Each structure stands twice: as structure tokens, then as C-alpha cells.
Amino acid sequence: MSNSDDRTQTVSGKAAEASSTDKPDGSSRGIIVLCFCIGLVVSLVFGWVVFPKLLYSRKQQPIDFNHNLHAGLVSNGCESCHFLRDDGTYSGTPKLAQCIDCHQDVQGNSPEEAKFVEQYVKKGIEVPWLVYARQPDCVFFSHAAHVKAAKMDCVTCHGDIGDSEHLKVYEQNRISGYSRDVEGASLIGFKKHTWDRMKMDDCSECHQKQKAVMGSVQTQKEGCFVCHK
Amino acid sequence: MKIDRRSFLSLGIGVAAGTAFSPLPWKLMDDVSIWTQNWPWTPVPAKGESTWVNSVCTLCPGSCGISVRKVDDRGVKIEGMKDHPVNQGGICSLGLAGLQLLYSPDRVKTPLKRAGKRGEGKWVSISWDQAISEVAGKLKELITGGQAHTVAGITGGGPNTLSRLFKRFLTAYGSPNFFNIPSIDDSYRLALQMMNGATPDATVGLDLENTDFILSFGCGLLDGWGSPVHMFKTNTAWRKTQARVIQIEPRLSRTAAKAYQWIPITPGSEGALALGIANVLITESLYRKDFVDNYTSGFEGVVNASGELQKGFKQHVLDNFSPKAVSELTGLDPAAITLLAREFAKAKAPIALFGRGQGKLPGSMDEALAIHALNMLMGAINQKGGIYALPTPDSQTWPVVPPDAVADSGVKEPRLDGASSDAYSRLNQLPPAVLSGKPYPLNALLVMEANPLYTMSNSKAVQEAFDKIPLVVSFSSFMDETAQNSDLILPNHIYLERQEDAPLPAGFSKPVISLSKAVFKPLHNTQHAGDTLILLAKGLGGSVAETLPWKDFEACLKQAMGDKMEPLQKTGYWVNTGAVFPDGKTTFTTPSGKFEFASSAFCPGFTPVKIEGDASYPLLLIPYDTMRLASGYAANPPFDTKILEETILLHQDGLIEINPKTAQSMGLSENDRVLLQTPRGQANVLIHLEEGIMPGVIALPRGLGHTAYDAYIAGKGVNLNGLTGPVADPISGLDAAWGIKAKLSKA
Numbered sequence: 001m002s003n004s005d006d007r008t009q010t011v012s013g014k015a016a017e018a019s020s021t022d023k024p025d026g027s028s029r030g031i032i033v034l035c036f037c038i039g040l041v042v043s044l045v046f047g048w049v050v051f052p053k054l055l056y057s058r059k060q061q062p063i064d065f066n067h068n069l070h071a072g073l074v075s076n077g078c079e080s081c082h083f084l085r086d087d088g089t090y091s092g093t094p095k096l097a098q099c100i101d102c103h104q105d106v107q108g109n110s111p112e113e114a115k116f117v118e119q120y121v122k123k124g125i126e127v128p129w130l131v132y133a134r135q136p137d138c139v140f141f142s143h144a145a146h147v148k149a150a151k152m153d154c155v156t157c158h159g160d161i162g163d164s165e166h167l168k169v170y171e172q173n174r175i176s177g178y179s180r181d182v183e184g185a186s187l188i189g190f191k192k193h194t195w196d197r198m199k200m201d202d203c204s205e206c207h208q209k210q211k212a213v214m215g216s217v218q219t220q221k222e223g224c225f226v227c228h229k
Numbered sequence: 230m231k232i233d234r235r236s237f238l239s240l241g242i243g244v245a246a247g248t249a250f251s252p253l254p255w256k257l258m259d260d261v262s263i264w265t266q267n268w269p270w271t272p273v274p275a276k277g278e279s280t281w282v283n284s285v286c287t288l289c290p291g292s293c294g295i296s297v298r299k300v301d302d303r304g305v306k307i308e309g310m311k312d313h314p315v316n317q318g319g320i321c322s323l324g325l326a327g328l329q330l331l332y333s334p335d336r337v338k339t340p341l342k343r344a345g346k347r348g349e350g351k352w353v354s355i356s357w358d359q360a361i362s363e364v365a366g367k368l369k370e371l372i373t374g375g376q377a378h379t380v381a382g383i384t385g386g387g388p389n390t391l392s393r394l395f396k397r398f399l400t401a402y403g404s405p406n407f408f409n410i411p412s413i414d415d416s417y418r419l420a421l422q423m424m425n426g427a428t429p430d431a432t433v434g435l436d437l438e439n440t441d442f443i444l445s446f447g448c449g450l451l452d453g454w455g456s457p458v459h460m461f462k463t464n465t466a467w468r469k470t471q472a473r474v475i476q477i478e479p480r481l482s483r484t485a486a487k488a489y490q491w492i493p494i495t496p497g498s499e500g501a502l503a504l505g506i507a508n509v510l511i512t513e514s515l516y517r518k519d520f521v522d523n524y525t526s527g528f529e530g531v532v533n534a535s536g537e538l539q540k541g542f543k544q545h546v547l548d549n550f551s552p553k554a555v556s557e558l559t560g561l562d563p564a565a566i567t568l569l570a571r572e573f574a575k576a577k578a579p580i581a582l583f584g585r586g587q588g589k590l591p592g593s594m595d596e597a598l599a600i601h602a603l604n605m606l607m608g609a610i611n612q613k614g615g616i617y618a619l620p621t622p623d624s625q626t627w628p629v630v631p632p633d634a635v636a637d638s639g640v641k642e643p644r645l646d647g648a649s650s651d652a653y654s655r656l657n658q659l660p661p662a663v664l665s666g667k668p669y670p671l672n673a674l675l676v677m678e679a680n681p682l683y684t685m686s687n688s689k690a691v692q693e694a695f696d697k698i699p700l701v702v703s704f705s706s707f708m709d710e711t712a713q714n715s716d717l718i719l720p721n722h723i724y725l726e727r728q729e730d731a732p733l734p735a736g737f738s739k740p741v742i743s744l745s746k747a748v749f750k751p752l753h754n755t756q757h758a759g760d761t762l763i764l765l766a767k768g769l770g771g772s773v774a775e776t777l778p779w780k781d782f783e784a785c786l787k788q789a790m791g792d793k794m795e796p797l798q799k800t801g802y803w804v805n806t807g808a809v810f811p812d813g814k815t816t817f818t819t820p821s822g823k824f825e826f827a828s829s830a831f832c833p834g835f836t837p838v839k840i841e842g843d844a845s846y847p848l849l850l851i852p853y854d855t856m857r858l859a860s861g862y863a864a865n866p867p868f869d870t871k872i873l874e875e876t877i878l879l880h881q882d883g884l885i886e887i888n889p890k891t892a893q894s895m896g897l898s899e900n901d902r903v904l905l906q907t908p909r910g911q912a913n914v915l916i917h918l919e920e921g922i923m924p925g926v927i928a929l930p931r932g933l934g935h936t937a938y939d940a941y942i943a944g945k946g947v948n949l950n951g952l953t954g955p956v957a958d959p960i961s962g963l964d965a966a967w968g969i970k971a972k973l974s975k976a
């Protein structure tokens with residue numbers, strides 16, 4: 001019998017040992033919860049605060065252009081400088097050729113203008129503007145169809161940049177290479193205005209809402225190749 | 230308090246949960262997927278304003294109008310110009326890929342001077358001033374030594390203003406040795422000169438749109454013959470009018486495959502077949518008797534130099550070229566020959582054409598005359614649907630400057646090729662003359678818009694001749710074989726970067742001139758070869774400078790084009806719509822004043838071209854041309870090499886076409902590696918079995934086997950010219966070879 005008692009003792013001893021690790025006492029449970037919380041908080045802070053900062057590089061425009069000032073001087077609104085060419089293609093950011101009519105020499109006393117004239121106009125170098133709304137190369141977008149045919153306002157997609165006095169920082173996604181204005185300021189896709197984001201969902205949202213033409217103007221057909229040529 | 234494994238696990242779970250509730254993984258996933266759709270290394274044309282600029286393609290003598298699409302300054306596409314009279318919007322694969330030549334990283338980007346041994350590829354960049362003064366200095370030395378005539382110039386530019394300026398430069402300098410790259414065009418001009426009294430500078434006009442029966446003696450009408458795209462358009466028109474193309478050649482070319490009828494005959498017997506057809510036309514009185522009786526001579530009889538009456542064309546043909554006799558020469562059934570002749574005669578506007586493949590070689594004159602005699606028999610001369618001698622537009626209104634004493638005596642020296650003038654350059658005779666040093670050694674060679682080291686047959690001898698020339702100057706912006714083997718390269722702008730006239734495309738029915746323009750600002754430190762010539766002339770001074778008095782080539786071109794310059798600049802081309810074709814009945818300059826079937830000087834006959842090779846070479850090797858291979862001055866751009874069939878080029882290996890029966894008898898099967906030997910050279914090739922080639926005949930394409938240009942074309946396939954050699958034609962002295970004997974053995 002003694003033998004069997006010994007065995008029981010040994011077994012129960014092991015069980016006691018085991019249960020002492022399986023069921024933590026109050027303090028070690030606290031540590032576990034604390035660790036969980038630390039992990040949770042650190043990663044939340046990292047994901048929400050640090051990650052967005054790391055994801056985007058911040059670039060200054062070569063010249064701090066004043067849209068507001070220029071908009072008051074031109075006769076045809078945005079289209080005075082951002083015009084459609086005769087063949088319907090969109091001219092994008094203005095070229096030096098358009099600026100030098102007025103800025104052959106320094107006009108006013110803005111240091112930015114002086115910099116523009118000295119570093120670009122005089123040297124004949126195009127300004128390497130950073131384009132906030134530049135879409136990926138796989139996207140075909142026609143300004144003519146939207147602005148002329150559908151009579152849309154520039155603000156619908158581009159916001160009130162036309163009224164700005166300074167150019168904002170250009171935030172570039174280090175992975176995809178695109179501007180934060182295209183991807184949306186909010187990383188979770190939250191948006192208040194139509195111009196807060198310029199991704200595919202935003203295109204289709206508007207097309208759905210407006211019951212606008214969903215397909216190609218030429219073929220009247222829908223499909224990927226309408227926008228992704 | 231103890232931090233243990235559980236704490237770590239819980240930390241990890243906390244991190245995972247926190248991460249999952251942060252934007253990090255979702256945003257990263259999205260970004261990475263966007264990144265994969267826009268590989269940053271995929272080339273994408275820059276954004277910008279897109280424009281179309283019209284110009285003309287001069288990559289081959291076709292002279293097609295082109296529209297180049299540019300985004301800002303970057304060229305992105307070349308298309309055929311919609312309303313150009315030559316190509317009406319069409320374009321070939323070479324013209325289409327022209328931008329790859331423009332942007333090729335291997336272009337000669339600045340004047341170069343050889344640093345290592347010739348052909349070694351070691352160069353130093355020099356300035357244009359140095360380049361001009363070095364060449365002018367060497368040329369001056371030769372003048373001082375009384376050696377001006379020992380300079381030669383080769384151009385592949387055809388009869389354009391730049392070529393004329395080049396010739397003018399050489400003549401003023403004192404050299405009689407101006408060479409054009411010969412082609413079938415020379416044989417057409419000579420045939421028209423001999424039989425129709427055309428002047429040597431006339432251009433052959435063919436009113437092909439209005440023909441309804443085309444007897445093509447091996448012409449690659451859809452393989453790049455004449456003005457290639459124009460021929461495609463014409464072929465489409467023929468489909469509509471139900472015109473018949475009869476293709477006579479030993480190999481089923483693309484032209485043959487699309488023809489109404491393909492007649493394979495023994496290679497080299499084309500002239501005999503033409504005379505056999507003539508025999509039937511005469512025997513059965515199917516020829517245009519009214520035309521022959523009224524407007525021709527030499528048909529019935531010829532009075533020779535001593536006043537005796539000899540057999541005329543008619544009797545000659547009746548005596549020697551019965552269908553039976555011709556059947557033995559051609560391998561065709563006599564009945565087939567008779568039938569063919571009857572069909573030819575039945576057509577309203579039949580025409581007979583010569584020039585094998587793309588017409589790269591002048592070919593046998595006897596053959597040309599025999600085939601052209603068929604046109605004479607049917608009266609297809611200076612008639613709708615016929616063949617014309619178009620006068621060269623009277624454009625060259627340049628001042629006449631008397632040569633100085635050096636130039637005067639220099640140009641009186643005999644030419645190195647033994648020809649009496651440069652009207653028909655016997656370029657094939659140049660290498661033997663250089664090698665023998667007779668009648669005098671060649672001291673300097675200037676090469677413009679040509680690559681003779683690659684395009685001339687018997688490459689080995691050509692290379693040896695080059696090695697003997699003390700100074701070789703190339704004007705090429707492509708690092709071609711000739712440029713690579715030169716001492717100095719003074720690179721020209723390429724065709725998309727320069728203004729130049731492209732006159733009269735081959736085989737077109739109306740006089741047309743097109744103007745190429747600088748679609749792009751020169752990409753590199755190159756210079757228009759016309760400007761280079763003018764600067765060289767200035768460097769030489771004296772009467773050479775006076776003969777080339779222009780400020781630049783543009784001024785020279787303007788003067789040459791006269792009042793045509795304005796329409797040329799406006800529309801890009803000028804058509805002499807009011808051109809009245811020379812009235813055959815009044816403008817003869819033949820001795821008899823009529824079209825001549827034969828004269829005391831000639832009578833079309835059949836003298837087989839003496840193809841090289843003895844009985845130890847049992848096979849006949851013939852070249853073939855395809856639209857997918859450029860074989861002239863321009864080499865294939867990468868795009869065109871990509872679209873080559875695997876029956877022409879398999880990886881780096883060229884393929885030789887052979888009939889399965891012949892291959893079987895030699896124990897060869899598809900893609901076997903064999904050694905191809907000819908009396909002129911040897912090469913390793915792969916076998917391609919092809920039902921469409923006559924047994925005993927093997928064929929290789931032109932345009933492969935480059936050793937220069939760039940990594941995309943060099944080292945691919947075999948250069949046919951390394952395996953063949955020229956055979957001088959007894960009448961013209963031009964290259965009459967159509968093939969060479971060969972043998973194959975397992976490698």
C-alpha cells in the first residue's frame with residue numbers, strides 16, 4: 001500500500017505544481033492584462049499616430065504659389081491657366097511659357113516671385129511642380145468629359161485650392177508614390193467633402209449618385225477599360 | 230511580480246489587436262497593391278501636350294509620308310500620313326519602329342576619332358571643329374600630292390539633294406569616284422535608256438494602278454519591292470479590279486503566296502521564260518502589231534555597223550526560244566508557257582516586271598532587256614498602265630563654277646570601277662580595284678547614308694579592301710559595320726532630325742518629291758551631313774569652297790527646290806499633277822528614233838549568269854527578302870527583330886529554307902544544325918523544312934548577321950553577303966549574281 005500512497009503523493013504533488021502555474025495569482029494576472037494593454041496601446045498609437053507620419057514624406061513645393069492672388073487677375077477662372085487643349089486633352093500645371101508673359105521680370109515684391117524669376121524663368125527651366133491630384137498611370141481620366149460635357153465644377157474634386165494663398169505641403173506615400181490628396185487625408189477612408197479623396201470608389205460613388213454615364217462615351221459600354229486603358 | 234512567457238504572449242496579442250484596430254495593415258495592403266499596379270520601372274511616356282508632325286520616312290527608297298505623334302518633345306508613335314500620295318496612311322514595320330532608331334542608346338552621339346586599331350571599337354570624342362579640320366587637312370594633303378582623284382565617296386541616299394551635293398563636292402575636289410549604291414533601279418534606267426531612249430537620269434515610272442495583269446519575274450511586290458507601302462496599297466486596288474499577279478520565282482515568297490498564280494522555275498532562267506513568252510506572242514500574232522510596226526525598230530531586222538542586215542529580235546526569238554527549248558531551260562511544261570503567253574496577251578493592260586525580291590541587286594541586263602521586250606511587244610510603253618521614263622524634276626538650279634586645274638585633271642582620271650561615268654556605279658568592282666591598287670590606289674573613302682561593309686557581297690574581300698584604304702570617314706549616326714571600321718565618324722542627324730528632300734519613290738507613276746523635316750531637335754551632338762560637306766569645302770578653300778557657296782544645307786536645298794520649296798514646306802510633298810508623260814512618239818533619243826527591240830549594239834538574248842561554284846557544291850543558295858528585315862543602310866530596330874518568325878531566326882541562329890525532299894536525301898530534319906559552305910564563305914545555320922522552295926534550292930534572308938549597330942541585332946543569324954559574291958554583268962558591269970552554289974553538312 002505504501003507504494004501506492006507514495007505514488008498518489010507524487011501525482012498530487014505534480015498536480016499542485018501544475019495548478020500553481022495554470023491559475024495565476026492576482027499579481028501575475030495583473031501583469032498579463034497590463035502587457036496586453038501596453039501592447040494594445042503601443043500598437044494603436046503606432047498605427048494611428050506614428051505610422052501615418054512614417055508613411056508619407058512631406059515635400060515643399062518649389063515655389064509657394066498664391067492661387068488667390070492670380071485668380072483675381074485672370075479673366076477665365078481656373079481655365080485661364082489650367083486649360084483644355086484644342087484636342088480636348090488637359091494641359092495640367094502651367095508651363096513656363098504661360099507664366100513668362102507677365103513674369104519676364106520680377107513684378108512685385110514677393111520673395112517667392114523673385115525666386116521663380118531668378119531660378120526658373122531666367123534659366124528657362126520648367127518648375128517641377130508636385131501635382132496633388134496626379135492619378136496613377138493606369139487611370140485614364142478626361143477633364144473635358146467632366147468639365148465640359150458634364151459641366152462639373154473644379155471644386156467638386158479639387159476643393160478650394162483656387163482660393164488658397166499658400167501651397168500646402170505635398171505628402172507623398174512612400175510605397176505607392178502617390179499624393180495624400182488622392183488617397184485621402186483620413187487613413188480609414190473617412191470623408192466629409194467630395195474632394196477629400198480621389199480614389200476609384202469616389203469616382204463610382206459620384207457616377208452612381210448622379211446616374212451619370214457609367215461607360216465609355218464612345219462605345220456606351222461599361223467595364224474596366226473605360227478608365228483603365 | 231514576474232514577467233514570464235504568458236506576459237509576452239499577452240503583449241503580442243495586445244499588439245495584434247491594436248494593430249488590427251489601427252489603419253496600418255489595411256492601408257499597407259492597399260498601398261502595396263497599388264504599387265504592384267504601377268511598377269515604378271515600367272516606362273510610361275511623360276505627360277504633356279501631344280502634337281502630330283508630318284514628315285517623310287527615308288529608311289528605304291519608299292519615301293512614305295509619316296505623322297509623328299509627340300508628347301512635348303518626346304516622340305511616342307509614328308504612323309503613315311493619311312493623305313500622302315505615296316502611302317495614303319499606310320506604314321511598314323520598319324517605318325513604325327523608327328523611334329527606336331532615334332532613341333537607340335548606341336547611336337554615334339558626337340564626332341569620333343579612332344583610338345585603337347580599326348574595328349576595335351575604341352574611340353575618342355572630338356569637337357566638330359577638330360573633326361572638320363582633320364578631314365579637310367587630310368584631303369588637302371592629297372591635293373598637294375596630286376592625289377585628289379584617289380578619293381572616293383559612296384552614298385546610299387539615291388538621287389536626293391544631299392547626294393547631289395556630295396557628288397558636286399567630290400567633282401569640285403577633283404575625284405571622279407562618286408558611287409551610288411546600285412540597285413534594280415539602275416537596270417530599269419539602263420533598259421529604258423537602251424530600248425526607249427530615256428536619259429540616264431530619268432526615273433522609272435510604273436502606272437501599276439492601271440494594269441490588269443502583272444507578270445512578275447521574282448519581284449517581291451509584297452516583300453519590299455519598289456515603294457513597299459505603295460505596293461501594298463496597289464495590291465489592295467488590284468484585288469478590287471481583279472487584276473492578276475503571276476509570280477515567277479523558285480520560292481514561295483509572300484508575294485507568291487498572295488498571287489493569282491505562282492510559277493516556280495529553275496533559278497536564273499527568268500530571261501529565257503520571257504523570251505519563250507515572246508516566241509508564243511510572235512508565233513501566234515498576239516502582240517500589238519500596230520505599236521510594233523509603227524513605233525519600234527530592230528524587230529524585223531537590224532542593220533549592223535558595216536551596213537549589213539542582220540536578224541532582228543523576231544527571228545532571234547523564233548529561232549532560239551520555242552516553248553520546247555525554253556521548257557528545258559526553265560523546267561516548265563511547254564504548254565504552260567504557251568498558256569501563260571496567251572493569258573498575258575489577252576489582258577487589257579499587261580505589264581512585265583523584273584527585279585528579284587526587293588530589287589537590292591541590279592541583276593542581269595540580258596534578263597532585264599528580255600523582260601522589258603515583253604512590255605514593248607504589248608505596247609506598254611508611255612501608256613496608261615505601262616512603264617514610263619519620268620524626267621527628273623528640273624530642280625538643280627545651282628550655279629556653275631569652273632573647276633580649278635587640280636579638279637579638272639582629277640576628274641579626267643579613270644574611275645576605279647572602270648565605268649565611264651557615275652550614272653551606273655559599279656560598286657562591285659571597287660573592292661578588286663582597291664585590292665589590286667589599279668589603276669591607282671584608293672587613299673580616302675567617304676561613306677554617307679550607306680553601310681557597304683555589310684551590304685556588299687563577298688564581305689571578306691570588301692573587308693580586306695577596307696583594310697587597305699588609309700582613311701575611311703563615315704557620316705553615320707548609327708554604329709554600323711562601316712562606321713565601326715572607319716577612322717573618323719562625323720555623325721549626320723538621323724532622318725527624323727533633319728530637313729531633306731526625298732525624290733521620286735521607285736516605281737511610282739507621277740513625279741513626287743517629299744520633304745522630311747526636323748521632327749525632333751537633334752538629340753545628340755550630330756550635324757547635318759550637308760552642313761558638314763559645306764564646312765569641309767570651306768576648310769579646303771579655293772574653287773571647292775566656291776562650288777559649295779551656301780551658308781548651310783538649308784540654303785542649298787532651298788535653291789535646289791526653287792518654287793517647289795513653298796508647297797513642300799506646307800504639305801510635305803509636291804506632286805507634278807500636270808506632268809504630261811513624255812510622249813513616246815516624239816521624244817526618242819535612240820539612234821533609230823524609235824523604241825528599239827534590238828540594234829547593232831544589242832539584242833535581248835539569254836546568257837545564263839555564271840553562278841559561282843563547281844560540282845562539289847550540289848545546291849543553289851538564293852537570297853530572299855522579307856518586310857520584317859531591313860537589309861539596307863538601316864538595320865532592324867528591336868521591334869522588327871521581335872516580330873521575326875522562328876522559321877527565320879531562332880534565338881541567335883539563322884535558319885535556311887530547304888525542301889523536305891532535299892533535306893531527307895541528306896538525312897537532315899527540322900532545326901538540325903548544319904554547316905553551310907559556298908565558294909565565298911561558310912556559316913552555321915539551322916535547317917528549316919519548307920515545302921514552298923524548289924528541291925535543290927536553299928534560301929537565306931537578307932538583313933541578319935550584323936556584327937555592329939547594337940546588341941539587339943548584332944550576332945543574330947548569318948549575313949548572306951558573307952557567303953555570296955558579285956558576278957559582273959557583261960553589258961552593264963553591275964552585279965548580276967542571283968545566287969551561288971552551296972553545300973550543307975551536319976555541323
Ligand code: SF4
Binds near residue numbers: 289290321325457
Ligand atoms: S516602306 Fe520604306 S519609306 Fe515607307 S515606312 Fe517603310 S521604311 Fe519607311
